[in-house]
Amino acid sequence: MAAATTLATLFIASTATTGYAATEEVTHPVPVAGTPGHYIVVMKSDPLATYEGDVKGLKATKPAEGEQLETQSQDSQRYVEHLQTEQTDLVSDIGVTPDTTYQVVLNGFSADLSGEQVDALRASKDVIGVYPDEIRHPDAQTSTDYLGLGDDRKGRGGVWQQTGGVEKAGEGVVVGVIDTGIAPEHPSFEGKKIKKQKKQHNRNKGAQPYTDGTYVYFDKSDGGQFQAAMVEGQDWDKSDYSSKLIGGQYFYAGAEAAGFDFQYDYLSPRDGDGHGSHTASTAAGNFKVKASIENVDFGTISGVAPAAKISAYKACYVGPDTTVTTDDICAQSDLIAAIDQAVADGVDVINYSIGGGAASTVMAPEDLAFFNAAAASSPVSRSTRSSPVPSRSRSTRVRT
Known part of the structure; x- marks a missing residue:
């Protein structure tokens, strides 16, 4: 070791x-409201790697100091399912179809969004930020x-x-x-x-x-x-x-x-x-x-x-x-x-x-x-x- x-x-x-x-050079301008495009949406709930157990009935999954994340454990799988449910509820409400979802080091998804969907997601209490995809x-x-x-x-x-x-x-x-x-x-x-x-x-x-x-x-x-x-x-x-x-x-x-x-x-x-x-x-x-x-x-x-x-x-x-x-x-x-x-x-x-x-x-x-x-x-x-x-x-x- x-x-x-x-x-x-x-x-x-x-x-x-x-x-x-x-x-x-890649710049990071403040996105213009309502601009359609491909975006990365980051949600507020902690991803698997940093979750400390604040949801009732779901144990913490953040590894202890010196330990590695156990992604295949029962507790981890239950929390991933919880995040997937939150993501599904959000995209269903907004009418978004994600092309990729994230649960381990980031809680969110990427998708093509209309201008109205961008605005709605930015206004959501469950979202930290909506970021234009970059190259x-x-x-x-x-x-x-x-x-x-x-x-x-x-x-x-x-x-x-x-x-x-x-x-x-x-x-x-x-x-x-x-x-x-x-x-x-x-x-x-x-x-x-x-x-x-x-x-x-x-x-x-x-x-x-x-x-x-x-x-x-x-x-x-x-x-x-x-x-x-x-x-x-x-x-x-x-x-x-x-x-x-x-x-x-x-x-x-x-x-x-x-x-x-x-x-x-x-x-x-x-x-x-x-x-x-x-x-x-x-x-x-x-x-x-x-x-x-x-x-x-x-x-x-x-x-x-x-x-x-x-x-x-x-x-x-x-x-x-x-x-x-x-x-x-x-x-x-x-x-x-x-x-x-x-x-x-x-x-x-x-x-x-x-x-x-x-x-x-x-x-x-x-x-x-x-x-x-x-x-x-x-x-x-x-x-x-x-x-x-x-x-x-x-x-x-x-x-x-």
Whole structure:
């Protein structure tokens, strides 16, 4: 457990490096009353991660200091159902059809709203805020050589050796990567076929992940259990999951609402750009993987925590020009859905290498989601960019 904590802390420091971020600035003007569009609606009741038990008959679900959110417990499921009922009542009264709902790190939903619906929701006693959906872009990450991990040929010395060697560095930890998806066939994510068996009620720390055909389960080093749905999509099926890549999901309702053309990418967890695979391999790629570009040998590469498991959450999609990021899209509503799902699945740390220009508030839905992810004991690593003003892609060390 100490080794896993050390690697998680190191991982956060390693990925908080200067990136290129977006080339266009995102502003946060006060929304004009009655403007139709795609919005994120945040409700007043606490989400699962921060609920302290103020509703009669529903026990608190906020984890104690040092504990992780138990999303699959009976108390958690009952509170999620309570939030879903509140959301249903609200949208029914206003006449809204949500495309995505949130209950874990944010209590709310995203939807296309008319001007009248925007006004009605802002006036509701059950709503904190109604926020226009925004667009983000993937951010870059740089090398972690300076961290003193150890010899990159044999894995000796440094932090790797202190945590038991590369075979143990990150063992029992799940890294959730929110990005452009992942390439499951890449050798950095090579693993064994997941065995099929019934869900175990007695958790076995250190065991290999397994599946019941619908979900992947993994008993983590902290005593918690990771549980994620095995989804299928374009050029992606259940055979793409492995003992290394134990999660892969995708979110696109916000991008679709923005009119994005998906023909240049995959509607699945598959990476159509390479950025998500890059960030995932940097964080938790296998040790000493041979690297080459167009038959040019670049030696070997290794992730910071090579023994950790990876769960990919695709919320970013690429446009026709692979040389720029301005035609890519990461809708904020999709990013929040990915954060919400990652915490619900039980990841130990979230890697978020997304940029979006200068921020004018720390109370946007994205900020609230990350704050509550910290309450759920899911540390968040975000890339940074050089900017004279606070940036939406700044490093956020929320918990170690």
